[in-house]
Amino acid sequence: MTGAFLAGLLAGYGVAVPVGAIAILILGLSARHGFRVGVAAALAVATADGLYAALATLGGAGLARVLAPVAGPLRxxxxxxxxxxxxxxxxxxWSGRRAREVTETPSGRGLHTPGRAYAALLxxxxxxxxxxxxxxxxxxxRRDAADPDPTAAAWFVTGAFLASASWQLLVAGGGSMVGRVLAGPRGRLVTGLVSSALIAALAAATLLSG
Incomplete structure (x- = not known):
């Protein structure tokens, strides 16, 4: 149970940490329309990540049963x-850093209520x-993909959702200081490197689990 939850946390942070257009949109909505709107937008992103984690868990388990004879190569x-x-x-x-790319921040016009922000970001x-x-x-x-424990799967999805939610809420509630650091060139570089390192660690853990 603990292992599945921690795996979900790591997976959720791996996909959520890179600062891109969605994170900048959350930051902008929070700054312009208030913290409640920013929270709604942040939770919408976390909901989508949780839904994808659940979809992958259910669909991946079914596919893994079919591919059980080749479980080693599958990993x-x-x-x-x-x-x-x-x-x-x-x-x-790295290419964005070298080219000094400046991504235009989405305007988020019309997303001035929590309900609209949630629906749009979802x-x-x-x-x-x-x-x-x-x-x-x-x-x-995962080694147990062909015969997953429903409780472990639920903990994995919960961990992924909470990781994504905690990060997106940090972006929404960080205010101008944290937001500018995360959205600036150095912040994007650091978050991009951290995300790639987390995903590479997950790949290594997948290989070693065999």
Whole structure:
């Protein structure tokens, strides 16, 4: 139970930490329309991450049962997918730093109520298929994927949700000082590197679990 929860926490932080357009939008909404709107937006992103974690857990378990005879190679493939995601994140972080990219902050017009902010951010986050690929690789790489414990699966999803929620709430409630640090070039570099390191660690754990 504890292991599944910690794995979910690590997975949730791995996908949530990079500061991109969504995080900047949350920051902007919180600054312009108040903390309640920022909290609603943050929880919407965490909800989407939790839904994707649950979808990957349920779908990945079914697929893993079919692929049980090749469980060893399956873990290798899952680890390679995670390493690819980590490498891609590292490349985006580093290339953005070299090019000194400045991403235009989404305006968030019309999202001045908690309900509207929640609905909009939930939809925006669910439109990212890379998130479900990420969680699917994690689930398929687990040694118990073919015969998962429902309680452990629930703890994994809970950990992923709480990790994402805690980070997004930090962005929403950090105010101008923390927000500017996270959204600035150095903040994006650090969060990108941390995320890639977390995902690479998950890939290594997947390989060693065999």
């Amino acid at each position: 290798v493939v899952a680890a390679l997918v995670l390493l690819g995601i980590a490498a891609h994140g590292l490349w985006r972080t 939809g925006l986050t669910l439109l990212n298929p890379a998130t479900v690929l990420y969680f699917a690789a994690l689930v398929l790489g």
